[in-house]
Amino acid sequence: MPGFGFSLGFTLFYLSAIVLVPLAALIIRPWELGWSGFWAEITQPRVLAALKLSFGASAIAAAVNSIFGLVVVWVLVRYRFPGKRIVDALVDLPFALPTAVAGIALSALYAPNGWLGAPLEQAGVKVAYTPYGVMVALIFIGLPFVVRTLQPVLSDLSRDAEEAAATLGATRMQTFRRVILPSLAPTLLTGTAMAFARAVGEYGSVIFIAGNLPMVSEITPLLIIIKLQEYDYAGAAAIGVVMLGVSFFFLFALNGLQAWIGSRR
Amino acid sequence: MRKTLILAAALLSTGAANAGNVTLLNVSYDPTRELYKDINGAFASDWKQKTGDTVTINMSHGGSGAQARAVIDGLDADVATLALAYDIDSIASKAKLLAPDWQKRLPQGSTPYTSTIVFLVRKGNPWKIKDWPDLIKPGVHVVTPNPKTSGGARWSYLAAWAYAEKAPGGNAAKAKAFVAELYKHVPVLDTGARGATTTFAQRGIGDVLLSWENEAHLALKEAGGDKFQIVYPSNSILAEPPVAVVDKNVDRHGTRKVAEAYLQFLYTKPAQEIEAKDFYRPRDASVLAAHSADFPKIALYTIDDVFGGWTKAQQVHFSDGGMFDQIYKPGQ
Numbered sequence: 097m098p099g100f101g102f103s104l105g106f107t108l109f110y111l112s113a114i115v116l117v118p119l120a121a122l123i124i125r126p127w128e129l130g131w132s133g134f135w136a137e138i139t140q141p142r143v144l145a146a147l148k149l150s151f152g153a154s155a156i157a158a159a160v161n162s163i164f165g166l167v168v169v170w171v172l173v174r175y176r177f178p179g180k181r182i183v184d185a186l187v188d189l190p191f192a193l194p195t196a197v198a199g200i201a202l203s204a205l206y207a208p209n210g211w212l213g214a215p216l217e218q219a220g221v222k223v224a225y226t227p228y229g230v231m232v233a234l235i236f237i238g239l240p241f242v243v244r245t246l247q248p249v250l251s252d253l254s255r256d257a258e259e260a261a262a263t264l265g266a267t268r269m270q271t272f273r274r275v276i277l278p279s280l281a282p283t284l285l286t287g288t289a290m291a292f293a294r295a296v297g298e299y300g301s302v303i304f305i306a307g308n309l310p311m312v313s314e315i316t317p318l319l320i321i322i323k324l325q326e327y328d329y330a331g332a333a334a335i336g337v338v339m340l341g342v343s344f345f346f347l348f349a350l351n352g353l354q355a356w357i358g359s360r361r
Numbered sequence: 362m363r364k365t366l367i368l369a370a371a372l373l374s375t376g377a378a379n380a381g382n383v384t385l386l387n388v389s390y391d392p393t394r395e396l397y398k399d400i401n402g403a404f405a406s407d408w409k410q411k412t413g414d415t416v417t418i419n420m421s422h423g424g425s426g427a428q429a430r431a432v433i434d435g436l437d438a439d440v441a442t443l444a445l446a447y448d449i450d451s452i453a454s455k456a457k458l459l460a461p462d463w464q465k466r467l468p469q470g471s472t473p474y475t476s477t478i479v480f481l482v483r484k485g486n487p488w489k490i491k492d493w494p495d496l497i498k499p500g501v502h503v504v505t506p507n508p509k510t511s512g513g514a515r516w517s518y519l520a521a522w523a524y525a526e527k528a529p530g531g532n533a534a535k536a537k538a539f540v541a542e543l544y545k546h547v548p549v550l551d552t553g554a555r556g557a558t559t560t561f562a563q564r565g566i567g568d569v570l571l572s573w574e575n576e577a578h579l580a581l582k583e584a585g586g587d588k589f590q591i592v593y594p595s596n597s598i599l600a601e602p603p604v605a606v607v608d609k610n611v612d613r614h615g616t617r618k619v620a621e622a623y624l625q626f627l628y629t630k631p632a633q634e635i636e637a638k639d640f641y642r643p644r645d646a647s648v649l650a651a652h653s654a655d656f657p658k659i660a661l662y663t664i665d666d667v668f669g670g671w672t673k674a675q676q677v678h679f680s681d682g683g684m685f686d687q688i689y690k691p692g693q
Contacts, residue, residue: 324430
């Protein structure tokens, strides 16, 4: 291919400048503490609780989005109905909204005196200011990632295969499981991974609805902000490095899974 | 882009040098928005009258600690007006932008106005909250921000501690137990004072809000006066939000004279009048007397009396692994 040397060189330079250099600056920082200091920092019960909440809630939110995102995409691609364009545009709103605005809107809605919070409270369910609130916010911001990655792929998926399956006597369920899902799975994984990655780092929308109690509803990004407030840059960077490492591991594993599924087909 | 920046910088610096047109940046904390909007207008017309120069004061507001960090990291503040002395101490010690003895340069420890911590409760005071011990009655929920991220919350925490330590038969161990119990009654730890006020007033969370006195009055005014009421505990803490000229920045900008005049203006009668109107306790005795209806007399401990100053209080209570962190250690 002509231009390979130049474009590869440019790509490497660009990735280094935009991604690698800032990350390197982050990774260098916590070693001021030494190994034992780094380890002590990240194994504090409070840090572990925050990491568990951040990654746990993000994983649940991503899983919820992958299921319901698929349903939304299905409806948007396969059916025609009045107001479809408006619904289509609505999906993007969580992208466009400043996260703080989203957080305030969600907490107003789910607070014990809010439209949804009041009936839920009657039923004995508390959402705002609990870990459930964190999940609600993360589901909100993650939805567009799943929908927008799946949409073009489903649009391109021809119906011939489904019709062929039907004529060969497959039930609807079999068609879905054996024909449609395998072709969508790699993209669905990509969308889910993106929603997950975004959720792990989300700060603005979550702090308004989380309650922020240490050991209970304190997310990792907030803990980092608190460390910075104490001028503990190295401690903040230590937690940041752990988040980075875990996120990278998950994304790498998802990529591998995706490649494996792709090769099986 | 670069050129316009250089041009803008050049324009700004010549503006400062000629002193016909001066710009100051006041880096302040969250609840002072209303106060400094009023003060800045009054100072600008006063300065124009005295010198003929036009002064424009730009404001930056945020959590006190975050603002201090921004100044340390290079935010070009001419004056810092923060929630507590420790934050300006940090600017002095970590970035060396001003002398360590900055607090001696203006009267009353460089605090032209004071405030205190009061309780805001819902109308009719259904839980009959009168004083600090009522906050830990079973079932009472208390809203206060996280002292790690909010200056006002640090004053609230210290006020509760001072109450328990100075109560008859009180000591440090009892104070620690009281404060730990108090934070068990806190369902939401917001990151700032405004956030906590919103949680309490708009979201209906909690039975009592620990709040700056000025913030409580503001919430009362905004809600129309029939939703909340202010309760003054038997004692509280004298919150002293200090002000300081950031030496290195004003010398670089050539704005020292006007910056110093600006802070001295805060002590003048017209300014004290504005501060009282915005519910900060003025230092001027006659202005305070004129507004005594807004500022009931209660016993106020100072941070120096009970905690030996901010540096020590910060170290013992709010540093990593300090008293506040111990409250949230599992199994306590």
